[in-house]
Amino acid sequence: MRILLVEDDQMVGAAVTQALKDAAYAVDWVKDGQTAIEAARAETYDLTLLDLGLPSRDGTEVLRAFRTMNRQLPVIIVTARDAIDDRIHGLDLGADDYLVKPFEIRELLARMRAILRRQGSGNAAILSNGTISLDPATHEVAHGGGAARLTAREFALLQALMLRPGTILSRVDLERHIYGWNEEVESNAVEFLIHAIRKKLGASSIRNVRGVGWMVDRSC
Numbered sequence: 001m002r003i004l005l006v007e008d009d010q011m012v013g014a015a016v017t018q019a020l021k022d023a024a025y026a027v028d029w030v031k032d033g034q035t036a037i038e039a040a041r042a043e044t045y046d047l048t049l050l051d052l053g054l055p056s057r058d059g060t061e062v063l064r065a066f067r068t069m070n071r072q073l074p075v076i077i078v079t080a081r082d083a084i085d086d087r088i089h090g091l092d093l094g095a096d097d098y099l100v101k102p103f104e105i106r107e108l109l110a111r112m113r114a115i116l117r118r119q120g121s122g123n124a125a126i127l128s129n130g131t132i133s134l135d136p137a138t139h140e141v142a143h144g145g146g147a148a149r150l151t152a153r154e155f156a157l158l159q160a161l162m163l164r165p166g167t168i169l170s171r172v173d174l175e176r177h178i179y180g181w182n183e184e185v186e187s188n189a190v191e192f193l194i195h196a197i198r199k200k201l202g203a204s205s206i207r208n209v210r211g212v213g214w215m216v217d218r219s220c
Contacts, residue, residue: 001026001047001116001156002026002043002044002045002180003026003047003049003112004039004047004049005029005030005048006036006051006054007051008031008051008053008054013029015105016049016078016108023109024152024153024156024159026176029181033057033061035056037057037062037065037066041069046119047075047112049108050095053080059077059079060089063093064093064094074116075095075096076095076099076111077090077098078103079099080101081100082100096115099111127159129162129165129216129218132205132216134155134162143201143202144202148200150200154200156177157197162216165215165219166216168213168214170213173213175189178190194208
């Protein structure tokens with residue numbers, strides 16, 4: 001899943017970016033309001049984490065712009081502004097949640113999962129096609145009576161397939177779920193990850209459609 005992080009503080013942004021990557025999210029990190037608006041126009045995101053005190057365009061302006069674009073993009077405001085009026089204003093402008101700094105990263109991730117569940121964006125309690133069951137909270141996967149834990153990128157790739165069982169995803173589709181803007185796409189990364197997942201779940205867990213891409217079977 002792809003996240004837009006809008007945060008001008010270098011230390012906070014770097015820490016959140018790393019935590020999101022560790023949790024198997026692809027992250028695009030921008031540091032000012034205008035770039036955030038341009039990014040949302042150019043790319044499709046599953047969720048945005050939005051600071052309010054931003055250069056060029058304040059976070060409230062960014063949120064207004066998102067909603068003017070008629071986007072259903074979920075937004076969590078993450079800010080040091082803790083006054084009750086600020087919270088009410090942000091939620092009334094269309095934010096889905098409001099989290100005050102400093103915060104526990106575990107709480108942020110839990111709030112993200114809750115919003116994505118409500119949006120139907122793939123963070124259901126368990127993703128299953130009747131054969132494979134994937135837990136977004138723990139990155140554990142069950143298959144054929146056994147269980148395994150996936151790495152962050154293995155999880156990100158399998159989650160992308162499990163969101164659309166029966167649909168073939170190309171290499172580009174899968175890379176988009178694994179890598180953010182500033183990350184170098186490693187050669188044969190998709191094949192390497194699929195090989196690793198198959199070793200844990202069995203060769204039939206992910207099907208290859210030669211020359212097109214990969215898929216998991218539809219729900220049984």
